[in-house]
Amino acid sequence: MEPVSIAEIERVFRAEYGRAVAVLVRALGDIDVAEEAVQEAFTAAADRWPRDGLPPSPAGWIITTARNRAIDRMRRESTRAERQAQAVALLTPDGPPQESPVRDERLRLIFTCCHPALAVDARVALTLRLLGGLTTAEIAHAFLVPEPTLAQRLVRAKNKIKSAGIPYRVPQGADLPERLKSVLAVIYLIFNEGYTASSGERLSRAHLCEEAIRLGRGLVELMPDEPEAQGLLALMLLTESRRAARTNDDGDLVPLADQDRARWDRALIAEGQALVRRCLRRGRPGPYQIQAAINAVHSDAAEPADTDWGQIRQLYDQLLAYTPTPVVALNRAVAVAEADGPATGLALVDDLDDSGLERFHLYHAIRADLLRRLSRCAEAVAAYEAAIARTDSEPQRAFLQRRRALTDRCLGDPVAGPEGGER
Incomplete structure (x- = not known):
């Protein structure tokens, strides 16, 4: 051999x-x-x-x-x-094989780990560790918490399983919807770590994206009447459709506004948009369906200037009502900046300065670009430096360093952040 x-x-x-x-x-x-x-x-x-x-x-x-x-x-x-x-x-x-509505070993383990006896954050973290093979540091980044805090959660979850005698068995069909929320969160976090790796020399980890999409397809097959399962699959497909255009031939990050849209995967877009339309017909909206709709609006625009930022802002308003988190508020601020101008968006970003987001690079990167567009160069430089110090991703760091080097010129070109607010 x-x-x-x-x-x-x-x-x-x-x-x-x-x-x-x-x-x-x-x-x-x-x-x-x-x-x-x-x-x-x-x-x-x-x-x-x-x-x-x-x-x-x-x-x-x-x-x-x-x-x-x-x-x-x-x-x-x-x-x-x-x-x-x-x-x-x-x-x-x-x-003999166990009779179960879940036929995939990995999907079965996700449902098993999402037992209601465990805290929601522990369910998600434990499953990411087991199925995604993610390190404690990577999971902590996904949760926006310090690494020691996440490590303690993992230990407590394992101890809980042992002490409470939680069985490793497949839930019956009637118990599946109860665990759906955690399962959706697990699959999406696996996808996010694949799409934008929290550390390392590469921007993405294709195998994690592929695994998450495979699990998403299995979940839709398992629960065909759950619109949020379809919404999650649509969200992942529409996001994944842009992956080939997110880097240039040198591996450098390309923000959404600068991407060659001819490189977007039209088959994935068509499949994702069809799922979004199916969700809309059901009339049972939820957070993943709304995020999928946001990405469908992006995929409709042949050129960046064609993007309907007003519609995206309205969708973020709905998403914020369903999921009032700082991350959603930050992404909404990007959409507002595109629809109403950088000053309005910056005011919303600055309102989040005590939300805990200041520990993470994306908050500072978005703030830096908005400051740059307003020609507040010294403040923009400081914000870029804060963002650079807070990322372990080499492509993200290199992108921010290039932006920081251009900041003194304050070109004012309309770039809304390292990913252009695409999520």
Whole structure:
């Protein structure tokens, strides 16, 4: 067999980590043991595959190796009957498949982790860790909380599962809608981390976007009468349609206003817009449907000047009523700046200075561009520097540094922020 590079092993890790953990959690009923076993299996792969080559089924190899590592650990640690019983269960061939409305292992694990006994933020964080393979720092960035706070949430969630005896079983059909809100949040956060990575040399992580969209499609198939599930899928498809245009040939970030719209994926746009129209006909609006509608308006504009910012502002008004969060208010301020001018938008941004957003780069980046458009150059420079200091994404940092270098000239060109307020 051909030798395998570390990059290829990393690709397999990204593609198969969530599936392997899902299979092992279902078999073991213990999150920590499942995670550790899968991590040990990938460590073994990093040692063997460069020498022995890629096995015929990399995913099967990882799952089998992880299962064997778990059996070995249980044998070593087995001082109680229950440990012995777990090891025996792992060695026993699987019985008949469990009847369930959820047929995908990873989607099943999302619903399992979204048990109502866990706090909502803990459900989301735990599932991101297990299925997305995201680090604690990446999840903390997605939650807009300090990393130590997020780490404590993960520990508490795992302890809660153990102490409360929360079963690893598939919820019945009647219980699915109760957990839908958390499931939607999990899938969307996985997508967001893929679309705009919180750290690293690349702007996006395509495998996370693909995984989130795959899970979204599965959710719509599972719950065809839930318009918010369709809204989330539409939102992801319409956002993903722009990914190829978000960077140039050198990998530099390209804001929405400067993107080559010929590079937008028209098939994804058509599918997303069809889902938005279907949601509108249902007449049961919700946050994901409204966000999808906002992105549908963007996708309707052949040129940036054609964008109907008035309609986008109205949609953000509706979204803010459903989801009155600082992040939504910040994005609404961008739309207001485009519709009514940068001074009006800046006043709204400045009203958010004690909302907690000042810890994150996007708040300062948007504020910097609005200040630049108002020719308040010294303040804009300071805001750009604050934004640069608060991002671990190399493409985002490079973009902000270029903007900061141009700020002294105060060109006043209408750029509404690092992503042009596209969300």
